[in-house]
Amino acid sequence: MAEVKTDLMTLNMGPVHPSTHGVIRFVLQTDGEIIHRCVPDIGYLHRSIEKIAENLEYYQFMPFTDRVDYVAAINANLGWAVAVERFGGIEVPERGEWLRIISAELVRIGSHLVAVGSNSGDMGAVTPFLHALREREVTNDLIEELCGARLTHNYIRIGGVSFDAPTGWIDKCKRFLDNFEPALDEFDRLLTFNKIFRHRLGNVAVITERDAKDFGLVGPNLRGSGVRWDCRKDDTYGLYPEMKFEVPVGEGLMGTVGDCWDRFWLRIQEMRQSVHIIRQALDRLEAATGSVWNEKRVIKLPEGEYYVRTESARGEMGYYIVSDGGKLPVRVKIRTGSFSAMSIIEKLARGVMIADLVAIIASLDIVAPEIDR
Amino acid sequence: MDIQGLFDLVKREFGDGGIELLADRPQPGLQVAREKIVDLSRFLKETPELRFEMLTSLAGLDLPEGVLRTSYHLYSFKLDLLLPLHVDVTREDPKTPTISGVWPSADWYERESWDLVGIVYEGHPDLRRIMLPEDWEGHPLRKDFVEKESYHGIPTQREREWLSWQK
Amino acid sequence: MSERELPSLVDTLPDAAIFTSIDKIMNMARSNSVWYVLSALACCGIELMQAGGPRTDLDRMGSIPRGTPRQSDLLIVAGTLTYKMAVRLKLLYEQMAEPRYVISMGSCANCGGLFNMGYSVVKGVDAILQVDVYIPGCPPRPEALFDGIHQLQLKIKAERTLVRKDG
Numbered sequence: 025m026a027e028v029k030t031d032l033m034t035l036n037m038g039p040v041h042p043s044t045h046g047v048i049r050f051v052l053q054t055d056g057e058i059i060h061r062c063v064p065d066i067g068y069l070h071r072s073i074e075k076i077a078e079n080l081e082y083y084q085f086m087p088f089t090d091r092v093d094y095v096a097a098i099n100a101n102l103g104w105a106v107a108v109e110r111f112g113g114i115e116v117p118e119r120g121e122w123l124r125i126i127s128a129e130l131v132r133i134g135s136h137l138v139a140v141g142s143n144s145g146d147m148g149a150v151t152p153f154l155h156a157l158r159e160r161e162v163t164n165d166l167i168e169e170l171c172g173a174r175l176t177h178n179y180i181r182i183g184g185v186s187f188d189a190p191t192g193w194i195d196k197c198k199r200f201l202d203n204f205e206p207a208l209d210e211f212d213r214l215l216t217f218n219k220i221f222r223h224r225l226g227n228v229a230v231i232t233e234r235d236a237k238d239f240g241l242v243g244p245n246l247r248g249s250g251v252r253w254d255c256r257k258d259d260t261y262g263l264y265p266e267m268k269f270e271v272p273v274g275e276g277l278m279g280t281v282g283d284c285w286d287r288f289w290l291r292i293q294e295m296r297q298s299v300h301i302i303r304q305a306l307d308r309l310e311a312a313t314g315s316v317w318n319e320k321r322v323i324k325l326p327e328g329e330y331y332v333r334t335e336s337a338r339g340e341m342g343y344y345i346v347s348d349g350g351k352l353p354v355r356v357k358i359r360t361g362s363f364s365a366m367s368i369i370e371k372l373a374r375g376v377m378i379a380d381l382v383a384i385i386a387s388l389d390i391v392a393p394e395i396d397r
Numbered sequence: 398m399d400i401q402g403l404f405d406l407v408k409r410e411f412g413d414g415g416i417e418l419l420a421d422r423p424q425p426g427l428q429v430a431r432e433k434i435v436d437l438s439r440f441l442k443e444t445p446e447l448r449f450e451m452l453t454s455l456a457g458l459d460l461p462e463g464v465l466r467t468s469y470h471l472y473s474f475k476l477d478l479l480l481p482l483h484v485d486v487t488r489e490d491p492k493t494p495t496i497s498g499v500w501p502s503a504d505w506y507e508r509e510s511w512d513l514v515g516i517v518y519e520g521h522p523d524l525r526r527i528m529l530p531e532d533w534e535g536h537p538l539r540k541d542f543v544e545k546e547s548y549h550g551i552p553t554q555r556e557r558e559w560l561s562w563q564k
Numbered sequence: 565m566s567e568r569e570l571p572s573l574v575d576t577l578p579d580a581a582i583f584t585s586i587d588k589i590m591n592m593a594r595s596n597s598v599w600y601v602l603s604a605l606a607c608c609g610i611e612l613m614q615a616g617g618p619r620t621d622l623d624r625m626g627s628i629p630r631g632t633p634r635q636s637d638l639l640i641v642a643g644t645l646t647y648k649m650a651v652r653l654k655l656l657y658e659q660m661a662e663p664r665y666v667i668s669m670g671s672c673a674n675c676g677g678l679f680n681m682g683y684s685v686v687k688g689v690d691a692i693l694q695v696d697v698y699i700p701g702c703p704p705r706p707e708a709l710f711d712g713i714h715q716l717q718l719k720i721k722a723e724r725t726l727v728r729k730d731g
Contacts, residue, residue, distance in 0.1 A: 067528040072682035094607035240502035357456040
């Protein structure tokens with residue numbers, strides 16, 4: 025049989041694509057279905073947030089931090105508030121701290137639901153995506169009663185939170201948590217240990233511990249490779265030291281440690297831990313009294329550079345503030361987990377099929393505004 | 398080990414000159430001359446007592462009096478220590494050696510710093526724009542950046558001019 | 565002949581006869597199946613996704629998301645448009661077959677919104693496309709998007725394709 029001459033095909037997985045999580049683009053060079061080279065192209069949502077920060081005062085910048093990670097906006101708000109308070113010497117009242125923890129963990133549950141749901145939707149199972157959205161709508165309602173917005177909350181203020189919990193909110197939270205844990209078990213029965221899922225996600229795109237640290241991965245991506253590091257325990261802030269919870273790591277139950285299945289399973293375990301934290305914080309909130317916001321009219325940071333990290337849904341979110349003693353910052357840099365996760369895709373995507381590339385992007389939980397800011 | 402012990406270890410290896418300790422800041426760090434940054438990074442990563450395995454962040458800044466600074470933040474899981482490093486260059490000669498050979502995550506961070514601030518990283522495998530379009534002119538995060546009138550036919554004027562930062 | 569002049573004819577015909585114009589039937593069919601391209605750019609995209617979800621169901625109006633512009637009638641620009649993306653969005657619009665409509669959702673697509681100060685943001689999508697319906701909000705609630713698509717349906721029902729206005 026004569027040899028057929030083949031060539032590599034250049035394929036564009038464009039900015040508008042049903043299974044990329046936002047506007048990101050990949051240029052693939054494939055040999056049939058197997059990828060030889062994958063070059064990511066970002067910047068389609070670069071909204072110049074860091075330049076805008078140099079013209080606004082510290083408390084005016086809070087709505088922009090919402091838009092850095094819009095799926096879990098309260099965590100981004102909290103990072104900015106902690107960064108300014110730690111070096112500006114501003115105290116937060118106790119009731120404000122408990123409300124911060126509860127709302128941050130509720131939003132983390134909502135974000136992990138979107139991650140897990142869209143992961144399953146990309147694999148072809150469309151119905152569990154709607155199950156996840158149904159649960160997320162309840163968390164949206166709870167947060168909307170608290171702060172007025174469903175998506176870009178702008179709830180945290182420097183020195184506290186903006187509104188107190190209305191009457192009856194704590195009972196609604198408890199009822200949601202009681203209904204949510206059976207829903208997570210239903211997810212497990214339907215998806216996590218499903219044979220098709222195990223074959224699609226197990227042993228795909230294994231990230232070793234050394235690679236994860238070299239490329240700067242954080243959050244569930246790093247913990248899925250076996251490194252037990254969580255900002256809430258190891259570089260702690262607020263009243264998290266008084267909460268008892270565990271930090272799950274990937275164990276390679278259905279393949280190797282650090283594959284896509286581990287990261288999927290890890291997010292479901294983290295949701296269970298968040299439920300545990302919220303229950304403890306609700307009890308402490310009922311006992312705490314007082315105001316929720318220690319308002320300061322003029323906020324100035326002393327001269328110098330500060331880097332503060334908090335744990336958002338996608339990993340450690342770091343705010344690097346350079347100040348010259350005045351009311352406006354000189355430079356603000358936001359370090360996010362999705363930027364590093366994007367940079368490892370080029371290495372992971374060699375020799376896999378295009379359908380596996382979709383699984384990789386979904387399991388790394390990338391959102392476009394965190395990459396581009 | 399605290400920052401003073403770390404600085405003594407570094408001084409024993411590299412001698413005087415080029416590396417200073419900034420001890421009176423809220424987050425103490427090191428000010429490094431640009432010739433020493435690659436060797437220092439490799440030393441910090443591979444020494445068994447230190448093991449700074451993760452480059453957490455790399456930021457480019459535009460400071461007054463024509464100084465461009467690159468700020469690195471390294472993290473060591475073993476010591477639980479976050480270490481800032483600063484490398485200063487001038488606007489006339491904005492070249493810094495790349496450390497993407499030591500930590501692969503620096504690759505994209507340095508591309509972003511080149512794109513937005515204009516610091517040139519020598520030895521980088523592929524230094525091109527990452528956030529802005531390929532044919533954009535200027536480095537926006539510099540303090541004296543001036544916008545063009547239009548981009549490919551799309552006007553850039555705002556409805557209310559007080560919204561612009563060129564005050 | 566209008567329906568009011570011939571009541572006896574209408575009485576004797578079987579119940580399954582309707583007198584109307586072709587335009588009305590065509591517009592009724594077209595407006596109740598407006599399929600949109602799933603092009604979510606930013607935060608409004610999450611509200612678009614949740615509007616197609618279980619609580620506010622866009623499917624009951626006949627609108628389902630399609631993956632490609634060649635199978636859709638409607639382009640919902642949901643989110644901030646940047647200069648880098650503007651060229652691609654125009655390409656997307658040109659790939660849609662006529663009759664095609666554009667909804668500008670959210671304040672970033674209407675006028676640049678929160679990011680008006682930014683150097684890389686197009687100040688409103690009507691700089692490059694012709695918009696039919698503007699939906700304000702940051703982000704608009706799914707009910708607001710529902711109302712916007714309803715307004716588009718009313719607009720489609722008022723179109724005259726066969727009978728021109730001038731004769």
